Amino acid sequence: xxxxxxxxxxxxxxxxxxxxxxxxxxQSLSGEYKIGVLEPLTxxxxxxxxxxxxxxxxxxxxxxxxxxVMGKKLVFxxxxxxxxxxxxxxxxxxxxxxxxxxxxxxxxxRLCGAASEAAARHNVVYWETSCVDPRFNKRGLKTVxxxxxxxxxxxxxxxxxxAKHLAPRFGKKPNELKIAFLSEDSSYGxxxxxxxxxxxxxxxxxxxxxxxxxxxxxxxDFTPIxxxxxxxxxxxxxxIGYTNxxxxxxxQAREQNFLFRAHVHAGxxxxxxxxxxxxxxxxxxxxxxxxxPGPGFRIEALRPEGQKLERExxxxxxxxxxxxxxxxxxxxxxxxxxxxxxxDRARSDDPDKFRAAVMALDLPVGSVINGWGVKFxxxxxxxxxxxxxxxxxxxxxxxxxxxxxxFTTNRAKWIPLGAWDQRK
Amino acid sequence: MDSARRLGPAQxxxxxxxxxxxxxxxxxYALIAVGLTLIFGIMRVVNFAHGEFxxxxxxxxxxxxxxxSVDPWVMLFVSIPIFFxxxxxxxxxxxRGVIHASHNVQIFTTVGLSTALQNxxxxxxxxxxxxxxxxxxxxxxxxxxxxxxLSQVVAFLIAVAxxxxxxxxxxxxxxxxxxxxxxxxxDAATLMGIDTDRVYRxxxxxxxxxxxAAGVLVAPLYAVYPTAGLQFVLLAYVVVVLGGLGDxxxxxxGSLIVAAVEVIGSYLFGVAWKEVLYFVLFIAVLxxxxxxxxxxxxxxxxGA
Numbered sequence: 001x002x003x004x005x006x007x008x009x010x011x012x013x014x015x016x017x018x019x020x021x022x023x024x025x026x027q028s029l030s031g032e033y034k035i036g037v038l039e040p041l042t043x044x045x046x047x048x049x050x051x052x053x054x055x056x057x058x059x060x061x062x063x064x065x066x067x068x069v070m071g072k073k074l075v076f077x078x079x080x081x082x083x084x085x086x087x088x089x090x091x092x093x094x095x096x097x098x099x100x101x102x103x104x105x106x107x108x109x110r111l112c113g114a115a116s117e118a119a120a121r122h123n124v125v126y127w128e129t130s131c132v133d134p135r136f137n138k139r140g141l142k143t144v145x146x147x148x149x150x151x152x153x154x155x156x157x158x159x160x161x162x163a164k165h166l167a168p169r170f171g172k173k174p175n176e177l178k179i180a181f182l183s184e185d186s187s188y189g190x191x192x193x194x195x196x197x198x199x200x201x202x203x204x205x206x207x208x209x210x211x212x213x214x215x216x217x218x219x220x221d222f223t224p225i226x227x228x229x230x231x232x233x234x235x236x237x238x239x240i241g242y243t244n245x246x247x248x249x250x251x252q253a254r255e256q257n258f259l260f261r262a263h264v265h266a267g268x269x270x271x272x273x274x275x276x277x278x279x280x281x282x283x284x285x286x287x288x289x290x291x292x293p294g295p296g297f298r299i300e301a302l303r304p305e306g307q308k309l310e311r312e313x314x315x316x317x318x319x320x321x322x323x324x325x326x327x328x329x330x331x332x333x334x335x336x337x338x339x340x341x342x343x344d345r346a347r348s349d350d351p352d353k354f355r356a357a358v359m360a361l362d363l364p365v366g367s368v369i370n371g372w373g374v375k376f377x378x379x380x381x382x383x384x385x386x387x388x389x390x391x392x393x394x395x396x397x398x399x400x401x402x403x404x405x406x407f408t409t410n411r412a413k414w415i416p417l418g419a420w421d422q423r424k
Numbered sequence: 425m426d427s428a429r430r431l432g433p434a435q436x437x438x439x440x441x442x443x444x445x446x447x448x449x450x451x452x453y454a455l456i457a458v459g460l461t462l463i464f465g466i467m468r469v470v471n472f473a474h475g476e477f478x479x480x481x482x483x484x485x486x487x488x489x490x491x492x493s494v495d496p497w498v499m500l501f502v503s504i505p506i507f508f509x510x511x512x513x514x515x516x517x518x519x520r521g522v523i524h525a526s527h528n529v530q531i532f533t534t535v536g537l538s539t540a541l542q543n544x545x546x547x548x549x550x551x552x553x554x555x556x557x558x559x560x561x562x563x564x565x566x567x568x569x570x571x572x573x574l575s576q577v578v579a580f581l582i583a584v585a586x587x588x589x590x591x592x593x594x595x596x597x598x599x600x601x602x603x604x605x606x607x608x609x610x611d612a613a614t615l616m617g618i619d620t621d622r623v624y625r626x627x628x629x630x631x632x633x634x635x636x637a638a639g640v641l642v643a644p645l646y647a648v649y650p651t652a653g654l655q656f657v658l659l660a661y662v663v664v665v666l667g668g669l670g671d672x673x674x675x676x677x678g679s680l681i682v683a684a685v686e687v688i689g690s691y692l693f694g695v696a697w698k699e700v701l702y703f704v705l706f707i708a709v710l711x712x713x714x715x716x717x718x719x720x721x722x723x724x725x726x727g728a
Contacts, residue, residue, distance in 0.1 A: 044551035044650070185696070214695040218655055220452070220646070221683075223445040224690035227438045243553040244647035244655075255564045255571045256441070279555040279647070283562065 029064070033072035035339075036079065036094035038105030038115055043082030045108050048268075051328030052107050052130065053078065058316045059333040059369070062309075069343040081106055084114040091118035091126075101349040102127060104336065107328070109133035109188055116144045125354055129335025130328075132267070134191040137381040143351050145358055145380040147335035147372075151191025153384040154266035157290050158192070159199040161391050162236055163206070165403055166262050169415045170235065175205035180234035180260075182225065182241075182249070184216040189240040192266050196238055209234050216242035222252045235261045235416075241270030247279035254283060254420045261416035264391075266290035268327040277397055284394040285423040286414045288402075292330040292370050293390045296401040296410035302366040309337070313369050334369040338382075341374070371407060396424075437569030442687050444570045450676075450683035451580030452642055456656050457663040457675040458587050459634035465670015466607040466627045467523065472534040474660060475653025476541035477632050481507065481639015482556075482648040483549060489556045489643075496558055497578065499640050507636025511629030523624055538653075545650035554648040561644035575644040582641060584676070586634060591672040603627060607670055662706045668716025677718060681705075 037056055040049035060074050068074050077098040081087035087106055094100050095118075104127040106115045112131030119126035120141040128136065128146040132154065136146055149157075163174040170177070181197055183189040190213070200206040209232040212225055226249075229237070237260045241249060246265070265271035265288060272289035299307050299314075313333055317325040325333070338361075343349070346357035358376050365373040365388045373386035391403035393412055402412040414423050460474045484503055488494040494502075514537070522533045563574035594600035606613040606623040614620050646652065663682050667674025682702050689701040709717060 044546060047550060047552060212695055215699070217651075218658070218699060219695070220655065220659075221445060221449045221687065221690075224442060224687045225695055227441055228691055231434065231438070244649065244652075247555065247647065248645075251562070251573070255573055257571065273553075275553045275555065275647070279557065281557070 029068050029071065029073040031072050032075045033069050034075050034077050034098065034100055036091070036098060036100040036103035036105075037076045038079050038081045038087060038090055038094065038103055038111075040082045040106070040108060040111065041078075041080040045082065045110070048107060048328050049081075051326055052105070052332040054320065055317075055325075055329035055332030056104070056336050058320055058329065059313065059336040062312060062316060063336070063340050069340055070347055070349075074340075081111050081115060084111055087111040087115040088118040091115045092122075095119065095122045095124050101125060102339070102354075104129060104339065107131055107331070109136075109186075112136055116141065120144055123351055125349065125351060127335065127339050130331035132191070133187050134195075135187070137379040141380070142355060145376065145382075147338045147374075147382050147387070148331055149384050149387045149389065150381065151188050152195035153387070154192045154290055154389070155195030155197075156199055156384050157389045157391075158238060158264050158266050159196050159204065159206075161288070161290070161403055162200070162238075162262070162264060163204045165391075165405075165412070166236065166264075166415065169412075170261055172235070175207070177204075177236060178207045178209045178232070178234045179236045179238055180209050180229050180232060181211040182229075182237065182239040183213055184219075184240060184242050184245060185213040186216070186242075188267065188269075189213070189242075192240050193238070214245070216245045219245050219248070222249045223256060226253055226256045226258045229260075230256065230258050237263045239263060239265055239271070240267070241265060243269050243273050243275055246270030246273075246276055250276075250280060250284065250287065257420065259417070259419065262286075262288065263417070264288045264290075271394070272327070272392070272399070274399075277394060277399065282396055282424065283420075285396065286417045287394045288412075289392050289394075289399065290389050291392050291399070292325075292327050292334075293407065294392045294399050294401045295324060296408045297371075297390070298407055298409055301407045302371050303364070306366045306368055306371060309369050310371070330370050334372055337369050338372075338374055341368070438691075440568065441570045442691055444572055446680065446684045446687045448572055448576045448580050449687060450680035451583040452576070452638075452645070453656070453659055453663055453683055454587060454676045454679035455579065455583040455638035455641060456635060457660045457667070457679055458583075458590055458672055459631035459638070460657075460660045461664045461667060461670055461672065461675040462590065462634070463628055463631040464664055466603050467519075467624050468527075469519070469523070469530050470527075470534065470661075471631070472531065472657075473538040473541060474631075474635055475655075475657030476538050476545075477507065477510070477635045477653070478639040478642070478656060479545060479648075479650065479653040480510070480541065481636040482643040482646070482652055483545065483554075483639075484636070485640040485643035486554050486556050486648045489558060490554075495560075496556060496575075496640050496643050497560070500582070500637055503636050503640045504633050508629045508633040510636065511632030512625060514632065515625045515628040519624070519628055520621070523621075542650050542653075549650070551650060556643040556648065558644050573645070575641075579641040579645070582637075586637070587672050587676045590630070590634070594672065599626070659702070662702055664716075665706060666709055666717050668718045671716065671718055674716055674718035678716070681717075 039052050063074050079090040081090050102125040103119050106112050107130040109131045112128050116126040120143050126144045130148045132151045134150045134152050167174045181193050183193040271287045272291050277284050299310050317329050342357045346353045361374045363374045367373050371388045375383045375386045390401050392399040393402045400410045401408040402410050463471050485496040485499050488499045522530050560574040565572050602618055603623050606620050610620050663678040667678030685702045686698045690698050
């Protein structure tokens with residue numbers, strides 16, 4: 001036997017045994033399955049975009065440890081989408097050059113519209129895990145899905161919290177509550193605020209005393225609004241703020257000694273951002289923000305399969321980042337896990353089979369990462385009451401989970417909020 | 425709603441607070457606008473990058489405070505020479521080449537500079553919102569029914585001092601007189617033996633030093649991020665037009681007017697209206713008193 005043939009034979013043998021070993025290892029991952037991941041990795045949105053990518057990578061590894069998707073190892077073709085133009089062109093590139101049949105991303109409401117439009121044009125599945133633009137699922141696109149609730153869902157949860165948790169603790173009926181709405185005027189702020197206004201009024205008969213919008217790019221002074229609100233004396237201030245304006249409102253409300261019983265926000269910006277705590281320290285105490293589960297979250301409250309997943313996810317995030325999962329990790333990770341469940345069921349990326357599998361998915365709250373459940377509507381939107389959201393409250397420099405109470409070991413404090421210097 | 429119409433003690437309290445807010449907010453706007461009006465008035469250059477120098481001042485305060493625990497009030501004294509030099513360097517590298525070019529070229533240049541500086545900040549310091557929190561930013565002074573923040577009161581006082589100082593400098597020093605002469609007629613000034621290039625360089629440096637100092641002073645009040653300047657600079661243009669180009673005292677009064685429109689308009693009509701209101705004012709001034717409320721007739725065409 002010539003030396004070269006021998007060498008080839010040895011290599012071949014090694015490959016075969018190697019392959020056998022992989023099979024013996026249990027998961028028999030034959031080949032790779034590539035999906036496109038589109039996130040802003042440069043530019044002003046990059047911080048959050050990178051956190052999302054990190055969340056995807058952590059859950060991708062969890063998925064591969066469990067046998068990948070459709071028997072193959074899940075891999076990413078990552079693309080950078082700093083702005084809507086890039087989002088559309090990179091989506092096109094992922095589809096035409098990388099040949100992906102599924103794209104996930106892009107978190108920002110500025111980007112998800114353009115990216116999903118491009119994907120839908122190629123009849124490729126677009127799997128959004130966090131953008132909250134209410135218009136996203138109203139375009140009749142059959143291959144576009146969103147795992148996270150939209151802005152209107154945030155409004156739904158906020159009113160749920162105010163009516164069912166705050167009102168009884170104030171000793172009032174929901175229809176006795178006076179509520180003042182204040183919001184930045186982006187599609188996010190308007191979406192949350194309008195849906196909250198509607199539900200508060202129609203379902204619970206709350207008394208709306210004000211509804212004010214402002215642009216967060218040009219607001220420099222809240223004292224006129226605070227002066228007005230002080231006279232209207234609302235029980236609850238429902239304020240959707242961005243990162244620069246929320247600390248400004250809170251600081252000036254304290255300066256003006258504006259007293260209200262509770263203050264409720266939704267989302268990872270403004271009062272839901274770590275920056276708010278940094279800006280105000282212990283003065284931040286008392287503000288509520290609707291988010292993904294944070295410190296205090298009781299994993300034991302989930303269903304057994306959800307507990308296992310959530311624990312593993314937290315450990316993986318802890319190992320990689322050294323901290324508790326942040327919103328970006330949770331939304332991206334939770335969303336990607338749902339994609340795996342769909343692919344397990346569809347066994348195909350054919351848009352029709354994929355869609356059928358999405359629609360067939362039906363899991364109660366507490367089944368997967370973040371304590372979520374799943375039930376998609378025909379428009380490709382996961383249901384409000386399945387994508388469980390949690391009310392967090394600033395308590396001595398930390399945002400902790402306080403509601404729903406069965407999911408947390410912490411309790412909401414300062415209800416009703418007392419004087420500004422009494423919230424210690 | 426009825427109670428809002430009646431003038432009771434509560435109403436007087438609100439009025440007093442709105443008045444205080446107007447004055448304090450006007451102080452911040454004036455701080456930003458004096459530098460702009462100086463550059464605008466003497467060089468006839470609309471500095472679209474003005475807001476970015478404000479942003480750089482805010483970052484200077486942030487880093488000094490975060491890394492070395494230097495209070496922004498102390499940093500103020502350091503920032504003025506730093507930004508004076510920044511102004512000189514920017515003039516040498518960017519402005520000198522276009523100072524005699526058409527307005528279009530100047531606009532493109534300063535807009536380009538603005539975008540470049542924003543992106544430099546983005547690359548160096550990311551898009552995160554940073555907060556400067558010295559002890560005085562949470563000190564509240566209460567007087568009768570009104571309340572104000574100590575950082576803001578000091579920012580206001582320094583704005584007044586700075587405006588008065590610049591006004592005095594322009595009015596009574598030789599250099600100031602030379603600068604005013606250049607503003608009135610650049611060509612004639614050259615014929616009189618004035619080195620206009622030197623005047624422009626100095627003007628730009630003083631303008632940038634003023635806005636850099638403004639950035640340091642507002643840092644404890646507002647979040648610091650790469651596009652923070654945009655939040656104020658649009659207003660500064662309105663102020664400058666209202667006050668008349670190059671008019672320091674006009675800038676101060678213009679700032680108070682803009683702040684009053686903003687504060688009282690927000691209270692009466694809702695905050696969404698504030699930009700409508702002051703831009704209506706802006707257009708009205710341009711239509712009926714193009715030289716500004718306090719400017720001299722015909723001043724708008726000088727040096728054009």
